[in-house]
Amino acid sequence: MPKAILSVHDKTGLLDFARGLIDLGWELLASGGTAHLLRENKVKVTEVAEYTGSPEILGGRVKTLHPAVHGGLLARPTAADQADLARHGWDYIDLVAVNLYPFEKTIARPDVTLADAIENIDIGGVTLIRAAAKNHERVTLLCDPADYPAVLAEMQAGGVSETTRRRLAVKGFNLTTHYDAAIAAYLDPEAPLTLQLYPVQTLRYGENPHQQAELYGYEPGAGPLGGKVLQGKELSYNNLLDLDAAWRGAVSYAEPAVCIVKHLSPCGIATAPTLADAFRAALASDPVSAYGGVIAANRPFDEPTAQAVGDLFVECVIAPGFSAGARGVLARKKNCRLVEMPDLEITPRHELRSITRGVLRQSVDLGDPAETEWKVVSQRQPTEAEMAALRFAWKACQHVKSNAIVFARGTATVGIGGGQPNRVDCVRMAVTRAGERAAGAVMASDAFFPFPDSIEVAAQAGITAVVHPGGSIRDAESLAAADKAGLALVITGVRHFRH
Numbered sequence: 001m002p003k004a005i006l007s008v009h010d011k012t013g014l015l016d017f018a019r020g021l022i023d024l025g026w027e028l029l030a031s032g033g034t035a036h037l038l039r040e041n042k043v044k045v046t047e048v049a050e051y052t053g054s055p056e057i058l059g060g061r062v063k064t065l066h067p068a069v070h071g072g073l074l075a076r077p078t079a080a081d082q083a084d085l086a087r088h089g090w091d092y093i094d095l096v097a098v099n100l101y102p103f104e105k106t107i108a109r110p111d112v113t114l115a116d117a118i119e120n121i122d123i124g125g126v127t128l129i130r131a132a133a134k135n136h137e138r139v140t141l142l143c144d145p146a147d148y149p150a151v152l153a154e155m156q157a158g159g160v161s162e163t164t165r166r167r168l169a170v171k172g173f174n175l176t177t178h179y180d181a182a183i184a185a186y187l188d189p190e191a192p193l194t195l196q197l198y199p200v201q202t203l204r205y206g207e208n209p210h211q212q213a214e215l216y217g218y219e220p221g222a223g224p225l226g227g228k229v230l231q232g233k234e235l236s237y238n239n240l241l242d243l244d245a246a247w248r249g250a251v252s253y254a255e256p257a258v259c260i261v262k263h264l265s266p267c268g269i270a271t272a273p274t275l276a277d278a279f280r281a282a283l284a285s286d287p288v289s290a291y292g293g294v295i296a297a298n299r300p301f302d303e304p305t306a307q308a309v310g311d312l313f314v315e316c317v318i319a320p321g322f323s324a325g326a327r328g329v330l331a332r333k334k335n336c337r338l339v340e341m342p343d344l345e346i347t348p349r350h351e352l353r354s355i356t357r358g359v360l361r362q363s364v365d366l367g368d369p370a371e372t373e374w375k376v377v378s379q380r381q382p383t384e385a386e387m388a389a390l391r392f393a394w395k396a397c398q399h400v401k402s403n404a405i406v407f408a409r410g411t412a413t414v415g416i417g418g419g420q421p422n423r424v425d426c427v428r429m430a431v432t433r434a435g436e437r438a439a440g441a442v443m444a445s446d447a448f449f450p451f452p453d454s455i456e457v458a459a460q461a462g463i464t465a466v467v468h469p470g471g472s473i474r475d476a477e478s479l480a481a482a483d484k485a486g487l488a489l490v491i492t493g494v495r496h497f498r499h
Contacts (some may be wrong), residue, residue, distance in 0.1 A: 004095035005048065005069060006038070007031040007128060009102065010145060017097065017148040018043050024155055029093070031063040031124075032056055063124050069093065073131040073139055096132040097142040100125045100175070104182050108349075121183055129172040136169035137162075143172045146221055171220060174198070193361065195352075200224060206237045213237045218348060224339060226347070230322065231330065232337030238263075239294070243318050243339060246296030249399040250318075251344045252367065253298060255411070258282040258305075259399070262293040265419060269396045270412035276304040281412035283312070286433050294318070298344055301326045320344060365398060368494050374467070375491050377479055382488035385410075386442055386465040390490060393444035394467050398496040404446035405430045405454075407438055407463065414441055423447075427454045431461040438462045446496045448472040452481035459485035469495045 004026050008014055011034070018028060018038055028045040030038055038045040049055045052066040072093035075081040085091060100122040107117050132141035140160045142151060147168065154160045178196035185191050197216035200223065206213035215224060215235075224235050225243060235243070242261045249259030255271040258278040268285030272278040275297055283290050294316045297305070301317060303325030309317075317330065318339040330336055346364055353360045376382065382390060393408035400406060400418040405426040407415035415434025417426035423445065431438055439462030448471045449455060455466065455478050466482060470491035482489040 001025060001027045002094045003027045003029060003072070003091060004097065005029040005073075005093050005128070006034050006045075006097045007048070007063065007125060008034055008097060008099050008145075009122075009125075010099045011037055012145040013148045014038075014097070014145070015041050015043065017152060018045075020152040020156075021095075026095075061123070065124050065127060070127070070131050073128070074135050076135070077138055092138075094138065095140045095142070096128050097148070098125050098128045098132075099143055099145070100179060103179065103186075107182075107186050117186060122179070126176050126179065129176055133169035133172040136165045140165050141168045141172045143168075143175050144220065147171075174220070193359070198222070201234070203237050204234065215240060225318070225341065227318065227339045227341040230327070230338040230340050232316070233335055235316070235337055235339075239316050239337065242294040243296070243316055245399065246294045247318050247341070248346060249396070250296035250298040251346065252395055252399070257298045259296045260285075260290045260293050261296070262289045265289075265401055266396070266399050266413070266416060267293060268413055268416075269399070271392065272411065274304070275299045275302060276308045279305050279308050285413040286416065301330075303329060306330050365496060365498070367395065367398065368492065372492060372494050375493075376488065377470075377491050378487060378489035379483045380486060380488045382465045382490065386488060387490075389442040390444065390465055390467045393442055394492065397444040397446045398498065400446065400498065402446055402497045402499055404444075404496070404498065406444045407431075407434045407441045408444070409437060409441045414438065423449060424451070424453045424457060427457045431457065434461070440464060442466065444468070446498070448475065448495075449478045450474060452477040454478075455481040455485070455487065459487055463487065466490070467492060469493060471495075
């Protein structure tokens with residue numbers, strides 16, 4: 001009778017898999033917590049401690065580290081190895097289902113202690129993975145619950161193929177490589193940075209047709225951006241960059257929000273009580289640039305929002321879900337890609353950028369630090385409505401390329417300027433795009449004003465209140481220009497460049 005050992009922290013899909021093995025005539029061994037779950041659910045299992053004759057010790061630190069287990073995994077199908085096992089009363093173990101303590105999730109907690117981290121360094125699980133992967137000629141390794149159904153189907157069809165066992169073994173070695181690198185990096189900040197990236201797809205080309213490109217992800221088997229493509233052509237290199245930029249913009253708001261991006265530049269961001277209203281307001285910010293853009297929403301895309309998109313040519317839509325009605329409407333746009341995201345998280349919390357002979361690494365800009373205090377420095381105080389609009393615009397400008405300038409009315413952008421080598425040109429861009437809507441709007445700037453000209457141009461266009469980080473040697477000149485024009489001026493002390 002073939003034997004399987006099950007020792008999992010993540011018990012997703014375990015019961016169905018275990019029952020499938022039982023139906024195929026397998027004998028199950030399991031460590032303490034896994035065995036308890038199986039017994040609770042009436043699945044026949046032998047606890048590892050019972051099989052080895054050695055109890056779990058050291059508060060559970062030692063469970064599966066025993067020659068009866070690893071001899072059974074590492075034994076080859078030879079007479080000599082079989083005789084060794086028989087002499088000790090042990091048997092072959094033919095399959096391992098194992099996953100590891102969540103070390104990276106543990107150290108991501110803001111209150112984590114070194115003791116917490118140390119206790120979440122898996123030993124037995126890693127050893128099981130390496131033993132099964134080494135002997136993959138005979139042993140099937142499952143270190144990812146997502147592989148359970150396919151492997152079970154192969155077993156039901158006659159047995160797990162050599163190709164599958166080898167693929168799963170490589171997956172195991174990749175997992176332990178990444179796991180050990182994460183531990184080393186946590187214990188030693190000066191440790192070499194090790195990246196574990198998994199191929200997602202080979203792209204048709206890069207930014208331009210003569211460039212080759214590939215997409216990699218941080219998790220094996222993950223889709224683009226960790227999501228799932230529901231409709232449309234294969235995502236391009238440029239699509240992926242725009243989707244990422246739009247998604248970051250949309251999920252930075254708690255209210256229903258839409259961010260429209262074209263060529264990595266937001267052309268409209270808005271929040272509203274309904275997603276459809278947010279879309280209409282975002283589109284109105286710059287409908288010309290929105291043509292051929294990417295739409296991101298922080299709420300499931302519903303039918304009214306899909307109807308509001310109308311005949312607008314859209315490359316992609318990304319959202320944490322799509323209603324059946326929305327999918328029916330968007331299905332008419334055959335070339336429009338739909339990307340469904342599993343949650344609203346921005347992960348990982350750091351970003352990498354390649355430069356010549358090196359890589360830059362930084363934490364993701366998730367907005368103002370908690371201790372940030374806004375200070376009104378002008379003679380005139382902003383009204384309550386102006387302050388609300390300033391807070392919306394300030395968050396929006398964090399997603400615009402430097403030198404970022406955002407004009408907003410209420411909770412919608414009406415003019416955006418960015419990506420120019422001087423700030424006043426970005427103000428002029430925002431003025432041009434806003435037109436008459438600049439009158440009565442507010443302005444946010446991602447960094448300080450080096451000269452008062454930006455304030456002067458904004459005031460002439462009808463801007464009534466401004467927020468910026470401050471810190472220029474000419475701050476007093478900009479303040480004087482604001483006071484002269486009757487503008488309210490707020491300083492945050494925080495910069496949000498996005499190069």
